[in-house]
Amino acid sequence: MKALQYRTFGQWPEVVEVERPRPGPGQVLLRVTAAGVCHSDLGLLARDADTYPYGSLPLTLGHEGAGVVAEIGAGVAGVRVGEPVVVYGPWGCGRCRVCATGAENHCPFAAALGIRAPGLGSAGSMAQYQLVNDARHLVPLGDLDPVRHVCLTDAGLTPYHAIRQSLPRLLPGSIAVVVGVGGLGHVAVQMLRALCPATVVAVDIDDDRLALARGLGAQHAVRTEDTAELVAGLSRGTGAAMVLDLVGSPATTDLAARVAARGADVSVIGVGGGAVPVGYRTIAFDASVRFPYWGSRPELFEVLEMAAAGQIRVEVETYSLDEAPVAYRRLAEGRVRGRAVVVPD
Missing domain, CATH: 3.90.180.10 (Medium-chain alcohol dehydrogenases, catalytic domain)
Incomplete structure (x- = not known):
């Protein structure tokens, strides 16, 4: 064979x-x-x-x-x-x-x-x-x-495993950020829209992928460099209740830490070599950081x-x-x- x-x-x-x-x-x-x-x-x-x-x-x-x-x-x-x-x-x-x-x-x-x-x-x-x-x-x-x-x-099971753990935080008025609208990210956008009332913000550096995210239901699709300002405006300065980083590069894990709200869940799935620091003044109080596996x-x-x-x-x-x-x-x-x-x- x-x-x-x-x-x-x-x-x-x-x-x-x-x-x-x-x-x-x-x-x-x-x-x-x-x-x-x-x-x-x-x-x-x-x-x-x-x-x-x-x-x-x-x-x-x-x-x-x-x-x-x-x-x-x-x-x-x-x-x-x-x-x-x-x-x-x-x-x-x-x-x-x-x-x-x-x-x-x-x-x-x-x-x-x-x-x-x-x-x-x-x-x-x-x-x-x-x-x-x-x-x-x-x-x-x-x-x-x-x-x-x-x-x-x-590509479906891994983001679902992460999202499922965070559903209690994804209440009406909350924000869920999906970083990277590739093979996993475009599925994650759909799962979030189906499973919770949170506003979904899709993030990427590619305009075609951002267009795909909008077509699949993301209420907002934004380039990486514009994400922090958008999340701050949508949340009135409080941040995102969940960040799902499907890239995992130093730049995206830094972004995840910056936009996470107090008590947020940050899940890093991408293996791009980045890490989210956890400690005083490195991330919002009571935020949780996970590295989900399958x-x-x-x-x-x-x-x-x-x-x-x-x-x-x-x-x-x-x-x-x-x-x-x-x-x-x-x-x-x-x-x-x-x-x-x-x-x-």
């Missing part, structure tokens, strides 16, 4: 022929119908041999996956051949108290046990077939289009329910598996609108 693999440090991934996997006991084999291209993969491709966290290469990329159940291993129950599913990505041990709640994204034992997420240490979804280690990591897709919705497994399995069910209800949609560009390296180059150049999706067949 074909797969997109990161094979040589410092080089772009390439499409190669690899052996089709076979499911062992407890495992499920998917015929992949769609795989999302994520900006965090670019950070992985930038690692050298000394900083690469997953041992040796090659690695089949893709941590946003959808597919149809092709084969099941011995002892598997709860799924059937032919069933359309998406893959819950942050695999945990499945046995600890944290995993028992469905929050495998916070499993404290996965790393020590060598359990790695697909595309982030284990073989991912950028292939014609994907092996999933346990049926519990498969979530029914129902009638949803896999190409249009595969990215909700990360989301729980129950939350993925909730995200898909929002999609089924028509509350969120993902802007996608599609590529064949042979074109997948081009998708990564376009992403690196900032030329992807919304999310890039690889369709193997």
Whole structure:
């Protein structure tokens, strides 16, 4: 079968022929119908041999996956051949108290046990077939289009996980700021409009992305340098109740700290190398700063329910598996609108 693999440090991934996997006991084999291209993969491709966290290469990329159940291993129950599913990505041990709640994204034992997420240490979804280690990591897709919705497994789940924690602060008259209207940000804007009465301010440096945010419901869409003044005016000087930073650069984390209100939630999801200082006179009193990681399995069910209800949609560009390296180059150049999706067949 074909797969997109990161094979040589410092080089772009390439499409190669690899052996089709076979499911062992407890495992499920998917015929992949769609795989999302994520900006965090670019950070992985930038690692050298000394900083690469997953041992040796090659690695089949893709941590946003959808597919149809092709084969099941011995002892598997709860799924059937032919069933359309998406893959819950942050695999945990499945046995600890944290995993028992469905929050495998916070499993404290996965790393020590060598359990790695697909595309982030284990073989991912950028292939014609994907092996999933346990049926519990498969979530029914129902009638949803896999190409249009595969990215909700990360680009939807991650901002939803952050927003859900902040909903008690997002009351009428409050302000929610979304920094970065890319693959995650354009979904976050829609989630906020569907889930709360807060005024949504979308922030970016690209006018096309700001126009996208307005089209998706943001009441205000503003360039980065104009954000602090706008938020101050809208809030009468009090600031934003929530800031969702999907860039995470030093400039955007500094902005997040400046516009946060007293008691605000600041969630930094982007991995741009910035940090929000917490201490006296560095951020508003009683503000909370979080670095959310993916989301729980129950939350993925909730995200898909929002999609089924028509509350969120993902802007996608599609590529064949042979074109997948081009998708990564376009992403690196900032030329992807919304999310890039690889369709193997």
